[in-house]
Amino acid sequence: MGRSVWKGPFVDAYVLKKAEVARESGRSDVIKIWSRRSTILPQFVGLTFGVYNGKKHVPVNVTEDMIGQKFGEYSPTRTYYGHGADKKAKRK
Amino acid sequence: MVERICVGSIAGSYGVQGEVRLKSFCAEPTAIADYDPLTNEDGTREFQITLTRPVKNGFGARIVDVKTKEDADALKGVQLFVTREQFPELPDDEFYYADLEGLTVVDTGGAVLGTVKSVQNHGAADLLEIQLPNSSETALLPFTKDAVPTVDLTAKRIVADPPVGIF
Numbered sequence: 001m002g003r004s005v006w007k008g009p010f011v012d013a014y015v016l017k018k019a020e021v022a023r024e025s026g027r028s029d030v031i032k033i034w035s036r037r038s039t040i041l042p043q044f045v046g047l048t049f050g051v052y053n054g055k056k057h058v059p060v061n062v063t064e065d066m067i068g069q070k071f072g073e074y075s076p077t078r079t080y081y082g083h084g085a086d087k088k089a090k091r092k
Numbered sequence: 093m094v095e096r097i098c099v100g101s102i103a104g105s106y107g108v109q110g111e112v113r114l115k116s117f118c119a120e121p122t123a124i125a126d127y128d129p130l131t132n133e134d135g136t137r138e139f140q141i142t143l144t145r146p147v148k149n150g151f152g153a154r155i156v157d158v159k160t161k162e163d164a165d166a167l168k169g170v171q172l173f174v175t176r177e178q179f180p181e182l183p184d185d186e187f188y189y190a191d192l193e194g195l196t197v198v199d200t201g202g203a204v205l206g207t208v209k210s211v212q213n214h215g216a217a218d219l220l221e222i223q224l225p226n227s228s229e230t231a232l233l234p235f236t237k238d239a240v241p242t243v244d245l246t247a248k249r250i251v252a253d254p255p256v257g258i259f
Contacts, residue, residue, distance in 0.1 A: 028238065030257035048234065050257055059234045059258065060216045074216040081210055083117035084189035085099045089211050089218040091185040091243070092236050 009039035009068070019044055032057050036072025051075035096135065096173040097190045100124045105164035106152045111144060112164045114153040114172075121151070130172040139172060187243060195243075197222050197233070197250045205252060205259065206231070220250075224259075231259050 003010070012035040022031050023043070030050040045064055050057030051071045058075040060066075066074070103113040116124040122143060124130075129138040140156040158164055179188060189211040197205040197220070206222040209230055213219065218235040233239055233254055242251035 028255050030255050032257060048255060056230075056232070057257070058214065059219060059232055059255075061234055061236065063216075066216070074214050076214050083098055084193065084211065085097065085117035085119070086123065086179055087119045087189045087211075088182060088186050089189060089192060089213070089235050091187070091240060092217060 009041065011035075011038040011041060015071075016041075019047055022047055030057065030059055033071065036070065036075065038071050040066045040069050040071060042067055053077045094135065095176045095190075096131070096133065097176060097179075098133075098171050099127060099130070099174050100172040102167045102170045102172070103150060104168040105161050106147060108161045110159045110161060110164050111152045111154055112158065112167060113147060113150050114141065114143070115150045124151075124172070125153075127174045127178050130174060132170055133173055135173070185237075187245075191245055192220065192243070192250075195245075195248050195250050197252050200241075200251060200253050205254075208250065211235070233258055 015033050015035050015038045018031050018033065022029065028048060030048050032050040034052045036051060040062055044062045045067070046062065048059055048061045049071060051060050051074060053075040054077050060071065060074040099118055100114055100116045103115050105111065106113040114124070116122070118124050125141060125143045129140055131138050141153045143151045143153050145152040158167065176190065182188065192208050192211050195208045197208060199205055204225060206224045208220050209223040210221045211218060212221055212232070220233045220235050220240070222231045222233055224231060233252060239254055240250055240252050244250070
């Protein structure tokens with residue numbers, strides 16, 4: 001069963017506070033967070049969070065299409081390299 | 093020395109008429125058939141393949157000169173390679189993982205930060221995993237124009253301007 005709408009999205013309070021401080025400072029530092037369960041809110045767009053995966057903080061640059069997802073979805077806890085083959089990386 | 097990149101492997105035979113089961117590691121799995129010829133690891137044997145059908149975890153394929161199930165069984169475990177020159181050209185700001193891996197990363201002051209160990213994408217953006225010098229630790233650097241202003245493939249060097257909190 002999904003979360004009741006009247007509660008609104010869940011976000012740990014410290015994440016909101018850190019994001020607000022970062023936005024006001026205007027700097028592009030990585031905001032280190034441990035809260036993988038927090039929902040990505042519209043006010044986080046453009047910020048870079050370092051989401052802890054149990055070992056290190058994985059940089060996650062928040063874009064509009066991530067809104068509503070959880071931070072943990074972008075910071076896998078298991079290592080998998082696979083083959084590079086002809087895969088491409090785009091510099092945005 | 094020719095740089096060879098693994099794009100697939102033969103997982104065994106498929107059926108009894110000499111087809112093989114092929115695993116593709118390409119970004120677009122069917123693109124493996126566009127590379128011609130494919131070779132084994134040391135380049136001593138060439139394979140010309142034709143995909144016949146999708147099967148579980150790969151494709152059924154025919155290889156020229158492989159006629160029987162026994163021939164196909166003998167190829168089980170063979171990895172398929174292409175040379176870097178066989179890859180199509182890319183537009184600006186797009187790079188093959190194979191080109192980025194192994195590049196030296198320096199900061200804007202010229203100090204060496206490490207070498208690129210791998211390129212990862214967990215759904216957000218591409219990340220460069222950087223092996224730090226004299227350490228077993230790695231750091232993840234977002235592959236953006238702000239954090240990586242210069243990629244010089246000829247000099248095998250990346251200039252990084254990492255945001256605070258990465259290293």
